Amino acid sequence: MLQEFYAVAIRKTQLPREAARKVVAKYAEWDPIRTDPLLIVSASKLEEDHSLALWDALIVEAALRAGATKLLSEDMQHGRRFGGLLIENPFRP
Template sequence: MTATSHFTVDTNILIYSVDRSDPAKQFIADKVIRALYAKRAKLPLQCLSEFYRATTRKRILSPIEATEFVQDALIFTDSVSATSEDLSEAMRLHQTGEFQFFDALLITTAVRASCTTLFSEDLQNGRTLGSLAIHNPFIMNETELNALIG
C-alpha cells in the first residue's frame, strides 16, 4: 500500500475513539483511528467539525481536549474539504431520499477523494456507491476489519 490509504471514517467513529462509555466500541474505533493515522488516510474536514461540536456539546471532551484531537488529526491524516461539485452531488443524493444531507456530503467528498471504504455505524452497512463501500466496523470480525485497514 502507498503512503496514503483509501479508507475514511464518519464522525461517530471519531467520537467512539474517545468516548469511554462503551469500551468495546472505543477499542475498535481507536484501532481504526490508529490505522487512519498510520496510513495517513483521507479525513473529511466535515467530520472534524462535527467531532468538535459533538464532543464538546455532550461534554465527552473539554474544548481544549477536542481541539488537541482535531489538531492531531490534521497532522496525521490527509484532510479533504468538500467542493462545490461535492455539494451539488450531495444535494442530488439527498433528494433521492436515501441519505440525510450531511451523510450525502460526506459520501460525495469521500468518493471524490478516491476512498473505497467508509467506516460508519449509522449508514447502510454493505452499501456500495460507485467505488465506495460502507462498512460498520462494530459488526465485523477482526480478520475482516484488518483486511480493510491494513
C-alpha cells in the same frame, strides 16, 4: 469528522482516550477533501437519489472524491455501495 470518530470510539469500543487521540492524530496527517460548492451540489443529488441525510451524503461524496473504496460508518447501511465505495459498520458484530 474526526471528532465523531473519537466520540464513538471511546463510547462504543471503550478504546482508551489516549489510544483514540493517537488514531485521530494519525488520520489528521491525511490530506482532507475541502467542502466547496460543487461538493455540496453533488452531495445534494446523492441525498435526493438515495434517500440519505445531507450530512451522510457529504461524507459519501467526499469519500468518492478522495478515491476511497471503503467507508466506515455506524449510521449508514452496512454493505451498501455508491459506485466503487463500500459502506461498512466497524461496530457490527
